[in-house]
Amino acid sequence: MIEIKDLYKSFGDKKVLNGVNLTVKEGEVVSVIGGSGTGKSTLIKCIVRLIKPTSGKILIDSKDFTYTDDEFRLAAIRRKFGYLFQEGALFDSLSVGENVEFGLRYLTEEPKSKYKEIVKDKLALVGLKDVENMRPSELSGGMKKRVALARVLAVSPRYLLYDEPTSGLDPIMSDVVNELILDMKKKLNMTSVVITHDMKSAYKISDTIVFLYGGKVLMQGTPEEFKNTDNPYVRQFVDGTSNGPIKIN
Numbered sequence: 001m002i003e004i005k006d007l008y009k010s011f012g013d014k015k016v017l018n019g020v021n022l023t024v025k026e027g028e029v030v031s032v033i034g035g036s037g038t039g040k041s042t043l044i045k046c047i048v049r050l051i052k053p054t055s056g057k058i059l060i061d062s063k064d065f066t067y068t069d070d071e072f073r074l075a076a077i078r079r080k081f082g083y084l085f086q087e088g089a090l091f092d093s094l095s096v097g098e099n100v101e102f103g104l105r106y107l108t109e110e111p112k113s114k115y116k117e118i119v120k121d122k123l124a125l126v127g128l129k130d131v132e133n134m135r136p137s138e139l140s141g142g143m144k145k146r147v148a149l150a151r152v153l154a155v156s157p158r159y160l161l162y163d164e165p166t167s168g169l170d171p172i173m174s175d176v177v178n179e180l181i182l183d184m185k186k187k188l189n190m191t192s193v194v195i196t197h198d199m200k201s202a203y204k205i206s207d208t209i210v211f212l213y214g215g216k217v218l219m220q221g222t223p224e225e226f227k228n229t230d231n232p233y234v235r236q237f238v239d240g241t242s243n244g245p246i247k248i249n
């Protein structure tokens with residue numbers, strides 16, 4: 001479980017997170033939505049401690065790493081997370097198999113003799129077969145996303161964090177990625193936090209949607225609650241209209 005309590009983060013004078021409270025329960029898919037620059041990435045980076053919050057607390061599996069500088073403790077917490085970057089960030093000079101193997105080598109104690117089998121299993125989990133010797137440049141956008149996910153899964157994370165997983169994909173490929181996220185939940189009971197601008201995706205994959213506005217959680221609820229809300233700020237965002245109370249910068 002991830003528990004975020006009264007989290008603040010400023011960069012100089014700029015207040016980005018202004019008292020965020022949020023709990024992500026085991027096995028849940030939580031989507032974080034909100035306009036550009038509202039602090040979605042900042043929130044995720046605080047969770048994995050790529051940046052240090054200004055105040056507040058984050059508990060990961062009841063343990064508090066919020067302000068530790070101890071490299072071993074930080075490594076231990078980061079190992080619990082699989083972070084799927086927007087572009088997938090595959091190494092073009094390595095084969096697909098070597099890409100998936102990468103984390104095994106540096107982040108696990110797995111013996112080298114098991115690498116091939118683990119790589120095959122993780123690729124199978126994301127629906128890919130016999131692609132180990134291909135290069136990322138030979139893959140479609142959707143396949144790249146799958147390989148990136150397989151690479152993240154290779155180190156057996158407890159939590160998956162997705163940063164705009166459907167951005168830049170056509171509607172059909174977006175749905176393939178949605179299914180993949182749901183599949184991870186079904187097959188692995190994976191707990192996931194997904195940053196997205198894509199409401200269709202948020203409605204499909206989420207147990208809980210969290211709307212960030214003004215550095216706070218303005219609304220937290222199920223997809224049904226979001227579809228039916230009367231809150232004018234949330235309505236404007238989910239309906240995607242320029243008319244409404246949200247200030248456009």
Ligand SMILES: Nc1ncnc2c1ncn2[C@@H]1O[C@H](COP(=O)(O)OP(=O)(O)OP(=O)(O)O)[C@@H](O)[C@H]1O
Nearest residue numbers: 011012014016034035036037038039040041042043
């Ligand atoms: N390291 C940093 N130093 C200074 N300002 C930062 C830093 N990181 C983020 N910010 C600022 O914090 C604000 C929130 O950024 P963040 O990337 O968290 O937003 P976001 O909601 O993820 O946006 P987007 O949807 O556009 O990706 C922005 O105004 C950004 O310029």
